[in-house]
Amino acid sequence: MAALIEIAGLSKRFGGFTAVDAVSFSVARGEVLGFLGPNGAGKSTTMRMLAGFITPSAGSARICGHDVQDDPVAARRNLGFLPEGAPTYPEMTVAGFLAFVGRVRGFHGAELRRRVEHAMTLTAIGAVALQPVETLSKGFKRRVGLAQALLHDPPVLVLDEPTDGLDPNQKHDVRTLIAGMAPAKAIVISTHILEEVEAVCSRAIIIAEGRIVADATPAELARRHPSGRLEEMFRDITAARALAA
């Protein structure tokens, strides 16, 4: 079966600076890909290109076979995207915000209500359904962003730091949620928390200075370092590059 996410030679240059340099990978159904790298390595830029928000300088990205540039609406229908920082409209209530996203996605009436309810249940935000988003804590805001991405039960999920700002219990809940959805979807998550990668990801890509420097299972990556720890391996591979640069 063809991969749900196919990225080929994707590059992005901002002026003279190359943020993403010929990145290629694909993600099949059932895979949870951990996207790792130091800040500024190009993780968010790659995810934004995949979501069709940034136009690539070169290369292509496809979601369920639809090119994100040539057929953006079809590609995005199959995509649940949590942008960096989980932006939401501050004055809207949680339920109102999710209903808006649902309406744009073409749901209405009872179906819309059911979808909103279900997304709120999955992310445990039902208790704050009628509160304006701006009154919520960081953890709740993040989960509202996550609920928005899950609303239409998409085959492809791209989540930029889904557990940032959550407390340990909430982190655990989100990881359980991601692991539960994994068999039916292709999921990409970016994170700085390496234990998270070991807990939920079936595969990890490390990106540094816009290039893929490692692509293997978390266990395999950890074995590449004498200590057998993913964190040491990550530091080795990314810090060495920073020194060389």
Place this chain on the structure above:
Amino acid sequence: MSGIGRTLAVARRELASYAATPVAVVFIVIFLLLQGVMTFNLGGFFARDQADLVPFFSFLPWVFLLLVPAITMRLWAEERRLGTVELLLTLPLRQSEAVLGKFLAAWAFCAVALALTFPFWITVNLLGSPDNGVIACGYLGALLVAGAFLSVGAAMSAATKNQVIAFVLALAICFVFAAAAYPLVTDFIARGSPALAEFVRRISIGERFANFTRGVIEARDVIYFASFMLFWLVLNTVIIEHRKAD
């Protein structure tokens, strides 16, 4: 899901956000106050001793000139500031649908503000027997002027992350189109180039609006406003397409 449904979903969200913030109330109160002062004090509504709304309509473009950019400056600039533009533009909708949805919401809001000027209409009907057909034409023209200014303001908001810059640019551009009908402006340009002066007079909003307030609806005036709005909305879409991530 049709494009219309998605456009309306965006428009509905925008309108709800006007209602959720003080923007709507402040705008409407100031709009009505300004229109009242202009019509009754500066316009000499009573002293003219005529049953019409000419003083009301003659100042309307200038009040819109000041207030419409205040509505539109946040349309896109705010989305950029909050980062929600990334959310909005990665939903399965076309850029043009998002642009149109935001524009329609702002236009509907202006229509509500205009509708709330009904006491002027009641007053003039109590005091005399005006030609209500002419007044209806004037209101239609006013709505088109609001739409024209909104389309400029929305495009300027898309061009910058800074709301003050969006406001000032929109005000400046709308001012040119509003002022171009006045002899003061056209005479000045005519000294250099009479052809250009004629061109400027033709593209001015004031001239077209004046026809409506006289009760004349001409096809070319309607086409003028429609193409004016279309031009700025297309420009808005192009700006969003090219600068969405900046």
